[in-house]
Amino acid sequence: MYIAIEGIDTAGKSTQIQKLKENFPDAIITKEPGATAIGKEIREIVLSAKAQSKKAEFLLFLADRAEHIKEVVEPNLDKMIISDRSAVSGVAYALIQGEISETAIVHLNRFATGGIYPQKVFLLKLTKEELEYRLSQKELDGIELRGSEYLLSIQDAIIKATELLNLELVTIDATNSIEDITKEILKNIE
Numbered sequence: 001m002y003i004a005i006e007g008i009d010t011a012g013k014s015t016q017i018q019k020l021k022e023n024f025p026d027a028i029i030t031k032e033p034g035a036t037a038i039g040k041e042i043r044e045i046v047l048s049a050k051a052q053s054k055k056a057e058f059l060l061f062l063a064d065r066a067e068h069i070k071e072v073v074e075p076n077l078d079k080m081i082i083s084d085r086s087a088v089s090g091v092a093y094a095l096i097q098g099e100i101s102e103t104a105i106v107h108l109n110r111f112a113t114g115g116i117y118p119q120k121v122f123l124l125k126l127t128k129e130e131l132e133y134r135l136s137q138k139e140l141d142g143i144e145l146r147g148s149e150y151l152l153s154i155q156d157a158i159i160k161a162t163e164l165l166n167l168e169l170v171t172i173d174a175t176n177s178i179e180d181i182t183k184e185i186l187k188n189i190e
């Protein structure tokens with residue numbers, strides 16, 4: 001089973017992935033961007049926010065995704081694969097950028113993934129207050145510097161992205177305790 005944990009920056013994705021690792025010691029734990037050798041280089045370029053062109057940025061994420069699917073996901077589809085982000089983030093961030101049409105975003109993601117998508121998507125959903133508090137507690141990267149309104153619009157776009165990709169979505173209140181969130185994810189996997 002291939003599942004993705006989605007949510008905006010600071011929603012608690014890495015925290016939950018760590019917990020799931022304890023529950024599924026044999027699972028393939030992975031992430032986008034940056035799970036492969038090429039992906040690590042792409043991640044550095046793209047998170048430095050140097051790209052002037054939003055299309056270039058989109059295509060860099062897609063290149064990472066194509067490599068990730070080919071190297072990590074496709075060979076392990078018979079195992080439990082738990083991914084921190086997926087094509088859902090790719091579609092959501094691109095929808096908000098507004099420079100690429102919805103149809104092109106979906107088609108290009110299909111091209112990159114070969115139609116391999118998570119069977120279940122968990123959205124860790126944050127409130128504005130909690131997001132602002134968590135952002136204030138960390139050193140921000142290029143994308144996080146765009147601010148809380150921007151990130152909240154991405155959160156809505158994540159829901160829309162799962163609809164466009166026709167994926168099963170489980171929404172979880174990310175302000176709950178770490179333990180309760182893990183329990184809810186596990187309940188929906190088993």
Ligand SMILES: Nc1ncnc2c1ncn2[C@@H]1O[C@H](COP(=O)(O)OP(=O)(O)O)[C@@H](O)[C@H]1O
Pocket residue numbers: 007008009010011012013014015016134174175176177178181
């Ligand atoms: N359920 C939670 N309640 C309170 N704080 C949390 C919770 N989950 C994560 N955090 C904290 O929020 C911050 C961001 O979490 P992280 O897992 O790194 O998010 P992401 O991977 O989505 O960016 C960390 O400081 C983490 O300890």
Ligand SMILES: Cc1cn([C@H]2C[C@H](O)[C@@H](COP(=O)(O)OP(=O)(O)O)O2)c(=O)[nH]c1=O
Pocket residue numbers: 008009010013014032033061062085086089090091093094143144
């Ligand atoms: C996968 C993906 C991520 N992103 C963004 C979301 C994040 O801001 C960043 C990836 O960083 P990430 O490591 O997921 O950040 P965090 O752990 O703080 O959540 O790239 C896109 O813009 N497009 C994409 O296709």
